[in-house]
Amino acid sequence: xxxxxxxxxxxxxxxxxxxxxxxxxxxxxxxxxxxxxxxxxxxxxxxxxxxxxxxxxxxxxxxxxxxxxxxxxxxxxxxxxxxxxxxxxxxxxxxxxxxxxxxxxxxxxxxxxxxxxxxxxxxxxxxxxxxxxxxxxxxxxxxxxxxxxxxxxxxxxxxxxxxxxxxxxxxxxxxxxxxxxxxxxxxxxxxxxxxxxxxxxxxxxxxxxxxxxxxxxxxxxxxxxxxxxxxxxxxxxxxxxxxxxxxxxxxxxxxxxxxxxxxxxxxxxxxxxxxxxxxxxxxxxxxxxxxxxxxxxxxxxxxxxxxxxxxxxxxxxxxxxxxxxxxxxxxxxxxxxxxxxxxxxxxxxxxxxxxxxxxxxxxxxxxxxxxxxxxxxxxxxxxxxxxxxxxxxxxxx
Numbered sequence: 001x002x003x004x005x006x007x008x009x010x011x012x013x014x015x016x017x018x019x020x021x022x023x024x025x026x027x028x029x030x031x032x033x034x035x036x037x038x039x040x041x042x043x044x045x046x047x048x049x050x051x052x053x054x055x056x057x058x059x060x061x062x063x064x065x066x067x068x069x070x071x072x073x074x075x076x077x078x079x080x081x082x083x084x085x086x087x088x089x090x091x092x093x094x095x096x097x098x099x100x101x102x103x104x105x106x107x108x109x110x111x112x113x114x115x116x117x118x119x120x121x122x123x124x125x126x127x128x129x130x131x132x133x134x135x136x137x138x139x140x141x142x143x144x145x146x147x148x149x150x151x152x153x154x155x156x157x158x159x160x161x162x163x164x165x166x167x168x169x170x171x172x173x174x175x176x177x178x179x180x181x182x183x184x185x186x187x188x189x190x191x192x193x194x195x196x197x198x199x200x201x202x203x204x205x206x207x208x209x210x211x212x213x214x215x216x217x218x219x220x221x222x223x224x225x226x227x228x229x230x231x232x233x234x235x236x237x238x239x240x241x242x243x244x245x246x247x248x249x250x251x252x253x254x255x256x257x258x259x260x261x262x263x264x265x266x267x268x269x270x271x272x273x274x275x276x277x278x279x280x281x282x283x284x285x286x287x288x289x290x291x292x293x294x295x296x297x298x299x300x301x302x303x304x305x306x307x308x309x310x311x312x313x314x315x316x317x318x319x320x321x322x323x324x325x326x327x328x329x330x331x332x333x334x335x336x337x338x339x340x341x342x343x344x345x346x347x348x349x350x351x352x353x354x355x356x357x358x359x360x361x362x363x364x365x366x367x368x369x370x371x372x373x374x375x376x377x378x379x380x381x382x383x384x385x386x387x388x389x390x391x392x393x394x395x396x397x
Contacts, residue, residue, distance in 0.1 A: 026088075026124045026125060026126055027083055027084075027124070027125055027126075027130050028083070028084040028087060028088045028089070028092035028122065028123075028124050029081065029082065029083055029084070029122070029123045029124075029125055029130065030081075030082040030084070030092065030093075030095075030096035030099075030120055030121065030122050030123075031079065031080075031081060031082075031120070031121045031123070032059075032063070032079045032080040032081075032082065032096075032099070032100060032103075032118045032119070032120050033078050033079035033118065033119050033121075034055075034078055034079050034116060034117065034118055034119075035117045035118070035119050036117070037078055040115060040116070054112075054113075055113060055116055056075060058106075058113065059080065059103060059118070060073065060075060060080070062099075062102075062103050062106060063080060063082065063099055063103065066095075066098075066099050066102070067082065067095075067099075068084075068085060068087070068229060071083065071084055071085050072085065079118065082096065082099075087263070088124070089124070090265060091263060091265055091266070091267075092122055092124075093122040094263060094264045094265050095263050095264075096120040096121075096122045097120055097122075098263070098264060098290060098292055099120065100118050100119065100120035101292070102312040102315070103118055104117050104118060105312055105314055105315045105318060105321055106312065106313055106314050108314065108317075108318050109313065109314025109315075109317045109318065110314070155177050155178070155179070155180060155186060155201075156177075156178050156179070156180040156183075156375070157175050157176065157177060157178065157201070157202065157205040157206075157209070158175075158176050158177075158178035158183065158185070158373045158374055158375050158376070159173035159174065159175055159176060159209075159222075159373065159374045159376065159377050159378070160173065160174045160175075160176045160185070160366060160368065160371075160373050160374075161173055161366075161371040161374065162174060162223065162344070162364050162365070162366045162371075163354075163364065163365045163366070163370075163371060163383060163388075164363065164364060165358045165362060165363055165364065165365060165385065166363055168382060168383060168384040168385045169380055169381065169382050169383055170371060170380060170381050170383045171220065171221055171380040172220065172221040172222070172223055172256060172364070172380075173220055173221070173222055173223065173374070173377055173378065174222075174223035174224065174225055174256075174258075174366070175202045175205055175206040175209070175222070175223070175224055175377075176373055177198060177201075177202070178373060178375070183373070183375050184373070185368060185373050195226075195227035195229050195230050196227075196229070196230045196236045196239050196240070199224070199226040199227060199230040199240065200230075200239055200240065200243045202224050202225075202226070203224055203226075203240065203243040203244055204243050204246065206222050206224050206255075206377075207246055207247055207248070209222070209376070209377040210222050210248070210251055210254070210255075210377070211248060211251075212377075213377050213378075213379065214251060214254075218378070218379035219254070219379055219380060220254070220377065220378070220379050220380040221254055221255070221256055221284075221380070222254060222255055222256070222377065223255075223256035223257070223258060223286075224255075224256075224257055224258070225258040225259075225260040225288065226240060226257065226258070226259060226260065227260055227261050228259050228260065228261050228262050228263075228266065228274075229261075231259055231274040231277070231278060232270055232274065237274070237277055240278070241277070241281070244278075244281035244282070245281075247281055252281065252282070252283060253283065255281075255282050255283075255284065256282070256284045256285075256286060256305070256306075257278055257281070257282035257284065257285050257286070258285070258286040258287070258288050258308065259271070259274060259275075259278075259285065259286070259287055259288060260288035260310070261288060262287055262288060262289050262290070262293075263290065264289075264290050264292050264293045264294055265293075265294065265295065268298050268299070268301075268302065271287065271299075271302055272302055275302060275304070283305075284305040284306075285304055285305055286304055286305055286306040286307065286308055286344070287299060287302070287304045287306075287307050287308070288307075288308045288309075288310060288346075289307055289308065289309055289310075290309070290310075291309045291310075291311060291325050291328055291329065292328070296332055296335050296336075297335065300335060300336060300339040300341055303339075303341075304341060305341070305342065306341060306342035306343065306344055306363070306364065307332070307336060307341060307342075307343055307344070308343070308344035308345070308346055308364070309329055309332070309343075309344070309345050309346070310346045310347060311325060311345065311346065311347030311348075311349075312347075313347075313348060314348075315347070316347070316348075316349070316350075316353050326356060326357075326360070329343070329345060329357065329360060329362065330360045330361070333360055333361035333362060334361075337361065342363040342364060343361070343362050343363055343364075344362060344363065344364035344365065344366065345357045345362050345364075345365055345366070346365075346366040346367070347366075347367065348367060348368070348369055349365060349366075349367035349369060349370060350367075350369065350370075351370065351388055351391035353367075354367060354370060354388055355388055355389065358385070358388065370388075370391070371383075
């Protein structure tokens with residue numbers, strides 16, 4: 001595999017796979033294959049190349065946003081190959097199934113892609129078997145264009161309001177990267193997996209903005225979401241700690257820190273270590289989970305201040321998946337209430353969705369559709385529950 005296509009930065013795919021295999025007897029691999037592709041190709045005829053290009057582009061982008069920096073994603077004729085660097089065993093299998101489920105939900109929500117479906121299969125393979133099965137695929141992988149890297153001058157920090165359903169207030173604001181020109185939310189994962197770099201910038205920006213707000217007499221809870229990889233390992237954790245060492249300790253009680261993107265089944269011992277290390281700078285620590293997390297009981301034993309569920313785009317537009325998500329979150333609310341833990345829901349929620357989750361007992365809701373990202377940190381403000389009911393009635397009319 002020495003002549004595999006060169007990647008940006010000088011490492012070819014074969015070298016990247018070899019680096020992952022260093023010291024390991026097996027590689028954990030996920031195959032994402034399109035179902036019924038031959039029939040779909042025949043149905044589209046001459047229009048298939050354009051359709052195929054869009055499907056591959058969307059799927060690659062979607063999967064890339066949900067994998068770790070050490071993972072390697074390779075496009076093939078009928079799907080994708082994902083070689084895990086961060087997960088193995090059941091964690092790799094759970095990650096593969098979650099990605100496929102969320103991507104299929106996304107496809108169903110798009111009228112132009114709703115006939116596409118992916119199947120995910122996880123394999124643990126020795127190096128020789130992997131080379132025999134996928135060596136040709138690695139050789140055939142075309143060199144992608146390097147993604148545009150945003151200049152720091154293009155990125156500013158805005159704040160995403162979080163609605164407190166019990167108090168009827170926008171009391172918490174999470175710092176969020178935004179495009180400096182448009183003010184629209186910037187999905188950092190679209191352009192880079194340098195989570196620690198962005199998380200460090202968010203921590204420092206939140207501190208500067210908090211000091212300005214409080215000096216002027218304003219008050220609000222200020223949240224920072226850091227990727228789980230930014231809090232795992234001594235190097236990344238030291239970087240976060242260095243940023244948090246600048247915090248004004250008098251303002252700590254107004255801070256919320258959320259460890260985000262926690263995969264289903266993520267080792268609890270790692271989460272416990274992260275929370276213990278971060279607590280001196282953030283007494284309130286929330287955990288951002290997948291709605292498909294199978295073991296909430298062990299999560300609640302870690303005593304987070306809150307747990308939050310981030311919903312994939314389009315998931316609530318499908319009746320079957322919507323019912324499953326709503327049922328799981330309702331059960332999570334009951335379990336969390338018994339443990340004294342708040343539950344939040346984040347996603348592209350309509351007023352009807354927000355009403356449902358509020359009535360189910362969710363204590364915090366976040367939806368840029370209902371509460372758009374703001375360019376600056378603002379003080380907490382009243383946002384009565386009746387306003388949400390009014391919005392729901394207006395949309396229904």
